[in-house]
Amino acid sequence: MKIAVNTGGGDAPGLNAVIRAVVLSATKLGWGVCGIRRGYQGLFEEDGVVALTRDSVRGITHLGGTILGTTNRGNPLSWPVEREDGTVELQDRSDEVIAEFRRRKIDALIAIGGDGSLKIASALSEKGLPVVGVPKTIDNDLAATQVTFGFHTAVATATEAIGRLHSTAEAHSRVMVVELMGRTAGWIALYAGVAATADIILIPEIPYHLDALCAKINERYETGPSFAIVVAGEGAIEVGGSPTFQESPHTGESARLGGARLGGIAEKLARQIEERTGHETRSLVLGHLQRGGEPIAYDRLLALRFGSAAVELVRDGRLGCMVALRPPEVLAVPLKEAVAKLKLVPTDGDLVRTARNIGVSFGDE
Ligand code: F6P
Numbered sequence: 001m002k003i004a005v006n007t008g009g010g011d012a013p014g015l016n017a018v019i020r021a022v023v024l025s026a027t028k029l030g031w032g033v034c035g036i037r038r039g040y041q042g043l044f045e046e047d048g049v050v051a052l053t054r055d056s057v058r059g060i061t062h063l064g065g066t067i068l069g070t071t072n073r074g075n076p077l078s079w080p081v082e083r084e085d086g087t088v089e090l091q092d093r094s095d096e097v098i099a100e101f102r103r104r105k106i107d108a109l110i111a112i113g114g115d116g117s118l119k120i121a122s123a124l125s126e127k128g129l130p131v132v133g134v135p136k137t138i139d140n141d142l143a144a145t146q147v148t149f150g151f152h153t154a155v156a157t158a159t160e161a162i163g164r165l166h167s168t169a170e171a172h173s174r175v176m177v178v179e180l181m182g183r184t185a186g187w188i189a190l191y192a193g194v195a196a197t198a199d200i201i202l203i204p205e206i207p208y209h210l211d212a213l214c215a216k217i218n219e220r221y222e223t224g225p226s227f228a229i230v231v232a233g234e235g236a237i238e239v240g241g242s243p244t245f246q247e248s249p250h251t252g253e254s255a256r257l258g259g260a261r262l263g264g265i266a267e268k269l270a271r272q273i274e275e276r277t278g279h280e281t282r283s284l285v286l287g288h289l290q291r292g293g294e295p296i297a298y299d300r301l302l303a304l305r306f307g308s309a310a311v312e313l314v315r316d317g318r319l320g321c322m323v324a325l326r327p328p329e330v331l332a333v334p335l336k337e338a339v340a341k342l343k344l345v346p347t348d349g350d351l352v353r354t355a356r357n358i359g360v361s362f363g364d365e
Pocket of ligand 1: 010072114137138139181182183234261262291
């Protein structure tokens with residue numbers, strides 16, 4: 001028996017812990033394991049598929065990133081191929097991917113990825129590739145699992161960063177607007193915003209009114225300390241508005257290669273807030289700091305559990321599934337079902353209610 005493992009999409013703290021658990025659990029069963037570098041790209045590259053042994057995964061549980069490398073541009077169903085004139089054409093190379101697995105005599109793939117990568121895994125599984133998925137994303141936006149590894153590490157990093165803004169904001173009597181990752185889900189912004197006692201939290205699930213947001217800031221300056229912390233999820237939207245992109249969602253380079261990049265909401269809001277309230281305002285984007293560095297203990301454990309469970313599913317012939325945390329167990333969910341729905345913040349959920357009860361504004365009232 002020989003299995004392969006790969007990591008696709010944006011990295012998340014805990015990827016190496018999954019790889020280690022996969023390699024050690026499979027080795028214990030007497031199987032061979034290989035790692036495909038950079039998603040599926042390694043299949044088409046010299047030295048792109050490497051043998052993974054106990055030695056290769058020694059001492060990596062605590063490391064951020066992924067020893068296999070990753071990419072969010074390596075979709076085999078929509079593969080960018082440069083034409084002679086320099087333009088790029090997207091081609092479906094999924095049959096070649098499957099042929100390559102067969103040629104290399106790989107019996108099953110453990111695909112570690114987020115929404116996009118698991119959709120690819122699901123499509124390959126439907127085409128006959130034996131796959132087990134492992135959910136990963138700092139965004140925590142996969143509905144089938146209670147939580148993805150990497151999320152709580154990102155929240156811890158963001159909470160610490162926002163905490164540090166309080167003193168400088170207060171010293172200068174400024175409004176600070178911090179932009180956090182999360183795409184169309186506001187999980188990181190909500191968790192970190194509440195934990196770091198932000199005054200205003202803007203998430204995509206609760207569109208804001210600029211007037212309400214500025215009124216809350218003015219109220220704080222009039223009745224409380226004269227500074228304010230605004231946390232904005234990158235996908236936050238104004239009522240009746242649309243998300244802010246770093247480049248045109250239709251014509252930009254990223255859009256062409258399969259995913260427009262959100263970003264710019266903090267800078268936009270800072271300008272608007274300063275203009276409307278007259279309070280000096282600064283913005284910052286926490287960006288990839290949220291994805292980097294060591295996973296916290298919770299994420300290491302979840303990642304190890306997912307890796308071990310994925311090997312058990314392969315052993316039991318339960319292919320076409322994704323491992324998922326449904327406390328207290330890690331269970332298998334059909335891949336097709338797992339990628340069908342994104343998990344968004346419930347706007348009447350207990351953390352939103354808690355935030356409102358302790359005086360946080362979502363800019364909607
Ligand atoms: O999905 C994870 C994520 O970190 C999002 O929160 C963010 O929008 C995106 O990836 C950024 O991706 P990139 O690595 O292309 O900048």
